[in-house]
Amino acid sequence: MTATLAPAREPGSPAPASSRRLAERVFRIREFGIVAVLIVFVAVTAGIQPRFLSSTNVQFVLVDATIYALLALGETLVVITRNVDLSVGSVLGISAFLSARLASQAHGLPLPVVFLAGLGIGLGFGVVNGLMVTLGRVPSLVVTLATLYIIRGIDVLVVGGTQVVPSSYYPSFLSMSKATLAGVPDLAIAVAVLVALGWYALRTFRSGRELYAVGSNPDAARLAGIPTGRRVLFAFAISGAIAGVAGVLWASRYGTVDSTAGTSYELQVVAAVVVGGVAIFGGSGSVVGAAIGALLLQTINSALYVLGVSPNWDQAIAGFLLILAIAGDRFILVRLTASLRRRSARRGA
């Protein structure tokens, strides 16, 4: 099920270097595929409704997408290790509420402190998830399905049927998600930088590569002396911390926070990660792909609203497009593999 290229060895291949370059090119196309889908989709939408590309709308879409892209970044780390974190929506919810309450009750507080609070809350839950998965040897889907319910339960008890409303914050808390730099939301820039850093780290540091190794073959990773438990724990901790930060952004973005914030985000995030080409059974994929996947899904949502598609239809269309995106990605991959095999055959002959 893992969509990976396995170019056949070319009998009598000229030099390994050239086939390597070919393989590299294909891998790059892998992310290009998602980008292409995104571009086509934006072009079609803008063709029908040019205001889709208006600066306000682009800003709105980018800000909405950053929250998902951020969650997808953390989720990717976990999925790469052959695990899954279904608790991100609940963690986002409780962090959103607590940080919102902080921002509305302690007006003198500098913004970074609010972020640290959100990050700390998320980190705590992430570590708990990670410990149960690594030390308890319980499948992560089970653990995080349980903590999805439990953290939401805690949230509900903490919130107690109240809500935090925009009127109560100090103004910079709300305006932070609206600030822009050269027309691009500050948040989008910050998240793009984070994603780029994550991408670079996963490629260039041993511990990053070891995350892939753990997901690709956990037993082999153990035999290779990789501290698998620590790596998995790390992935969960980061995923939790990121969900915590995303909660702060969520509160700033939408203003009103009650106990339902972030409900069912987990499936959206997993979908974004898969659309972004991250293998759901671990070992391959990139955070850039996942972030673009998140952007694509948000763009689809937003486009349907902007196009004024009947609210009776938009969910079906969104679901259909999601399947189309996954299937299209797979189709391109299969075709590429086949053509590579044929090409090597012709060259070998």
Place this chain on the structure above:
Amino acid sequence: MEPDDVRRRPRPALGRAALARPFLRWETGLVVVVIVVAIAGSALSPEFFTANNLFNLGLNTGEVAIMALPMTLIIITGEIDLSVESTLGMSSALLGVLWADHWPMPAIFVVIAVVGAAAGAVNGLLVTRAGLPSLAVTIGTLALYRGIALILLGPRTVASFPAAYTNAGTTAIPHTDLPYSIGIFIVAAVIFGVVLHATPFGRSIYAMGDNAEAAMFSGLRVKRVKTSLFVISGLASALAGVLFTFRLNTAVQDNGTGLSLDVVAIVLLAGVSIFGGKGSIAGVFLAVLAFAGLQNALLLTNFNQEAMGLVTGGLLLVSVFVPNAAMFVRQLRRAVTRSAPRPGEPALSTPRKDT
């Protein structure tokens, strides 16, 4: 090879298969959980063991229980179906629309069965023929099928179902205290149990869950079996949709929202491995009892219903942790002591420095 070549080394008996042992332990654990829930329920509320309450308990659980059966088989093959709640919603919407259009009930049932099977087939074919991960596919159809329900029904509510049918949704099977949905579940559980545990079809489900490639190399029809399981899941969800609609006497587009994860939670509680290859129908039966009993008992107390998730999640965690508790403690202790140098150990085996 001659018989005298036989050199079976005698070994101490291992008792029953090591494979079967964790199952037995799991199910014994579930029996204990069910008993504890029953005792706690009756201690917390004298109404717990009244026929009326047990009937309500069953009534509110029937649809989820029915959907849990095919979900069990699907998870044993290593796949998952998150779209069941939307198939339920789609079936409910179809029932409402067609009934409002004055179709005869039997014709409606046929259409619903066909659509349910088709919904499952779409999932199955995307997974087996297109080779897409089921988790992703069924997140997509979760939205798609709910969307179709919305297209069919829009904001409408259809309610005027004939009393003969809605009564079946809210009354007991004659001469029993069982709601119809639970009756259906019990019969289906027996059938699923026999199929899973005693037929070649069931055996192939376990085989492909553990090693799909080896199953294919053994001539098992992996794709066909998986597709058929998704179809069965679609059919069961459609049936659950009909029962749901008649029970509430309402067809609205959001019927059943949020049930998929409940179904998955029950199946996992039953000890079915999310990685495939392990699980039993008896476990599912017990898990349904535990899950429903606990929810009902809490409803009868003044427990804050909002925090129900705490209990659902907690039950899931406890059930997976109790068998592992000893190991967890050992691991934890080891992780703690590892940071300190172990006494009497040569320098050679110092922990590897990480990057």
Place this chain on the structure above:
Amino acid sequence: MSDGPGEGRAAGAAGEAEDAGAGPGAGGARDGAIPVLALEHVSKSFGAVRAVIDGSIELFGGEAHALLGENGAGKSTMVKMLAGVHQPDGGRFLINGEPVVLGGPADAIDAGIAIIYQEPTLFPDLSVAENIFMGRQPLRSGRRIDSKRCIAAADALFAQLGVRIDPGRISRGLSIADQQLVEIAKALSLNARVIVMDEPTAALSAVEVARLFDVIRALRADGAAVLFISHRLEEVFAICQSVTVMRDGRHVLTAPLTGMSAAELVRAMVGRDMPERIPGEKRAPGEVRLKVERLTREGVFTDVSFEVRAGEIVALSGLVGAGRSEVARAVFGIDRYDAGAVSAGGRRLRKASPTSAMAAGIGFVPEDRRQQGLVMEMSVQQNVALASLSTLRKAGLIRASAERSFASDWAVRLSVKYGQLTDPVSMLSGGNQQKVVLAKWLGRQPSILIVDEPTRGIDVSTKADVHNLLDRLAADGIAILMISSELPEVLRVADRVLVMREGRLTAAFSQAEASAEDIMAAATGQVEAQAQ
């Protein structure tokens, strides 16, 4: 290797033995030298299974030491104790004479112990180079991985092994042999003082084996200690200086190899004499059972045509990666083919349908038993019965008693060693797992049997059993297509030998005219022998 290219090897073996006699570590006494690595009277149990009861082994620098034993004797378990994967239940682990405790594989790596496990342990999604250097990648400034140096180093290792594998490709889809070679490269890259090789040659053909031996000699010259496990005794004589034999989890003997005969070793391993080959009464081959016509899968194999007759054993020989397994997979319907046709018993088979192949009486023992042959979590009994369930049912239900007697019957016939029929097959040793796969297919009583590397990882006496079994099956009129990378096996068993090179059939020999030289020549492309 008994003859053919084995001659050269036999000469080499003699030379080695002489080396050994003169070498510092040779001989039983070893003159009080301290072993770099030693296990003393170790034991290891898994639940009720006592895998190693009393094992001892000593490794010396500059020496290649063989560990021999039947399937299930406990060799791999010893290896895993050396690797830090398992902690011994009892006994001592000594490094340079000092007792140590290894907390895990990382500790073993730090202690300078490199392991090639019996089953490849690769990361399928990562590049070959990363597989080799995982956790130890060369770094540049800022602790960043230097991927250029990583690839270059991998290239150098492959050059040393004389193989051509692209270090930049991902390792998913590597053939078993290539996986094994990557494992060898990985172990070499550690520059370890001790290298443990658990059946490294099981999947390799003669050319790669020869290169590997060159490498082992170089390692020895550098003073490394090598532990070498193999079921091919001729290899042991060719490369090792001393030997330890285990039987049923116990140490039997440790001795220098000089002056030992193969028969003595076998006796030590099995406690009796090696079974003779019972020459089956050869009958004239019957009607054509399997007919493959111009089969082509683009980029993998081209224009492959051959026939297998009833009562005939046809061997498909060639170098690793020649595409033999791919042909077998296409015939059995696992893979699609682009052109050509397959018919069995006169009926044309549907493309990509194992069920259709099975219905036509084909059985297929695949090369990778863990991935393709077995369902590891299932019991021995369930694995044996897996392909025959349709014959074991009554009224749609599996009859437990029929399944049990079916499985025990076949397990006995193939002398599978197991605790209980209900034990998971993962508890069996590698060779016994292979027998379970054989039992699974023989249980279907096929009229055509395709066996891909049927004796990979099988011990000498069992191998002889398997060869006798194949003879007897052929005598019973079954058509057999055997893929094997082991030339002696091919020469010993086959009635006809087909040779593949780079996806094409390049030669065909009858048993009479087949010689190791000719087969190797056709496999490597030195001559283009004409097909018959």
Place this chain on the structure above:
Amino acid sequence: SSSGSSSPSSSSSSSGSSGSSGSSGSSGSGTAKSGLKVFVIPKNLGNPYFTTADSKGTGGALAAIGSLGDTGTETSGTAATSASQIPAVQAAITKGANALVVSATDPTALCPTLNGAIKRKIPVVTYDSDAPGCRSLFINQASTSAIGTSEVDLLAKEIGSSGDIGIVSAAASATNQNAWIGFMKQELTKYPKMKLVATVYGNDDPATATQVTQGLLEQYPSIKGIISPTTVGILAAAGVLDSAKYRGKVQLTGLGTPDSMKKYVSDGTVKAFELWNPANLGYLAGYAAADIAGGALTVKPGATFKAGKLGTFTIGADNTVLLGPPTVFDSANIGKFNF
């Protein structure tokens, strides 16, 4: 007390008012049975609107029930669906409820269960969302037509009775919302230059409501005004309009709580909106339920009763009690309210 132009009661069915008609009725709480169990079952738990309506601290339903010496319990499901509400109703009956106070998620679905309660002589008082035909009494927060018409009138005043307008509703299937929107469309016929271009659904989820409002504005740049008859929707819409691009150019009104909207009223994003007092609604429902269960009140059109701090109410036709006209909040009065 209200400024603004709401037309208090155009519906004829209900005649209750919060005045003090000092009438008869058997309102003495001391004389009737007390110590009864009254269950308050909102659409769902964790919903701030219902938390205000039900809580003791806000002076809602539980406060009223407690003041009569009875035991009030709030219970429901966590999702606003009948499938999650019905088990709570069943459990309340099983636990021996003497009266039920219910806001029906879906009347048709709930009716069989509620009728079961009535059959057992358990009075059912609905509030916020009615279940016609299967309740004893309905406490109507405001007349449906009044809400619909008054919001259109409010917006018309703000945009000079001309221009395109949109509606940000809750769920597409919400009965309340659809009824109000129906009356809005009717009222719009009085303003020929105002055109309703689209109704979008935010599902009472802040994120969705924000996104659909954005989509609405991008799709129809000509929009001059938005009505959002839901407290979640109006907040989200205000958040979107809270930017230099839209402030003052697109007007927003609807139903909102004064506490949550203070920021937007003071910065000029929103001029005026309205709402009844949810705590008073809950208080009245709780009070009536306890009274009926205690035998202090017999439900029949024309009967009057005194509901503690709220004064006297009269049961109208169809056994309905109207809470009173909604309050319109603007910059002048919003500081005085605290809910």
